[in-house]
Amino acid sequence: MVHFVIVGILVLVTAILTYVGLDMAGIARHMNPVSASAQSVSIDWLWNWEVITISFLFALIVVPMVYSLIVFRRKQGDNTDAEHVEGNTALEITWTVVPLFIVVIFAYMGAYSLGETLRVDPNATVIKVRAQQFSWTFEYPEYGIVSTELHLPIDQQVVLKMESTDVIHSFWVPEFRVKQDIVPGRVTEYRITPILEGNYKVRCSELCGTSHAYMEAGVIVTTEAEYNAWIAEQVAIAAASQTPEGQGQILTVKNGCAGCHSLDGSAMTGPTWLGLYGSDVELDNGSTVVADDAFIKQSILEPNATIVSGFPSPSVMPPYTFTDEEVANIIAYIKTLK
Numbered sequence: 001m002v003h004f005v006i007v008g009i010l011v012l013v014t015a016i017l018t019y020v021g022l023d024m025a026g027i028a029r030h031m032n033p034v035s036a037s038a039q040s041v042s043i044d045w046l047w048n049w050e051v052i053t054i055s056f057l058f059a060l061i062v063v064p065m066v067y068s069l070i071v072f073r074r075k076q077g078d079n080t081d082a083e084h085v086e087g088n089t090a091l092e093i094t095w096t097v098v099p100l101f102i103v104v105i106f107a108y109m110g111a112y113s114l115g116e117t118l119r120v121d122p123n124a125t126v127i128k129v130r131a132q133q134f135s136w137t138f139e140y141p142e143y144g145i146v147s148t149e150l151h152l153p154i155d156q157q158v159v160l161k162m163e164s165t166d167v168i169h170s171f172w173v174p175e176f177r178v179k180q181d182i183v184p185g186r187v188t189e190y191r192i193t194p195i196l197e198g199n200y201k202v203r204c205s206e207l208c209g210t211s212h213a214y215m216e217a218g219v220i221v222t223t224e225a226e227y228n229a230w231i232a233e234q235v236a237i238a239a240a241s242q243t244p245e246g247q248g249q250i251l252t253v254k255n256g257c258a259g260c261h262s263l264d265g266s267a268m269t270g271p272t273w274l275g276l277y278g279s280d281v282e283l284d285n286g287s288t289v290v291a292d293d294a295f296i297k298q299s300i301l302e303p304n305a306t307i308v309s310g311f312p313s314p315s316v317m318p319p320y321t322f323t324d325e326e327v328a329n330i331i332a333y334i335k336t337l338k
């Protein structure tokens with residue numbers, strides 16, 4: 001009887017130590033990043049109970065085994081046979097029924113956790129995700145925005161409708177726990193409800209080619225107000241790029257004009273664009289011209305035709321080839337800089 005008490009105590013102590021050890025190892029090795037989604041709560045809950053059970057079963061097997069090896073080993077000079085045991089019905093029924101119950105309980109817990117993870121909010125915001133070798137694109141169809149970062153409002157469910165343009169990828173934000181494959185020719189759904197503000201990263205978790213390891217994108221969870229501000233900003237940018245001056249601005253950025261022309265009146269390699277349109281420009285030949293459409297157009301296409309006074313001749317500005325429409329857009333943009 002005393003053996004049972006000792007083994008019982010040792011089993012409990014070993015189980016607790018195993019559990020604490022596994023838990024610490026998990027945190028130390030970053031296998032348990034913060035839980036940042038409603039879905040992760042029930043997954044972590046299930047995982048925790050599994051680790052507790054595993055720790056207990058480990059102790060239940062290993063402790064009696066080691067205890068028997070040490071305490072019941074053959075004493076020196078003892079040559080008698082061990083006691084013959086023919087089976088123990090009560091014990092066999094117990095170790096069949098108890099594990100059966102545990103397995104059934106875990107099946108129930110697993111089903112519950114899966115149900116929580118898949119819970120559908122009919123008002124969930126739809127975001128389209130496109131995965132391609134080796135990047136992510138996020139489209140907000142409600143607002144007509146496309147982004148390379150995934151912005152999400154806190155405490156609201158979003159449903160990602162994910163498609164691949166090439167091979168199989170997999171959407172995985174460790175802090176959200178849930179992971180979903182993206183298969184070419186199919187739309188896979190992924191529902192998530194962020195519950196913790198922060199900057200996370202989505203990683204591709206399906207080996208998809210040479211740069212698979214770099215297939216990452218930012219996932220930014222903010223308050224609803226900050227999220228709405230971001231949406232408004234993106235909508236404004238998208239709208240601006242539709243207007244002539246918006247497209248002109250994009251052209252000047254793409255062609256590096258801003259590297260030589262300031263927008264705020266400060267001196268750079270070239271004259272500032274602030275207040276340029278319609279102003280009187282002094283040339284190095286002593287004459288003065290009005291900066292109208294024709295002058296600006298010629299300055300862009302043939303920088304050496306005229307040189308602004310105070311700047312070296314020949315001009316350091318390279319000649320550009322733009323279509324008439326592109327030039328008109330750039331002029332429309334310069335007009336806005338008053």
Ligand SMILES: [Cu+2]
Pocket residue numbers: 132133134168169170204205206207208212215
């Ligand atoms: Cu990938």
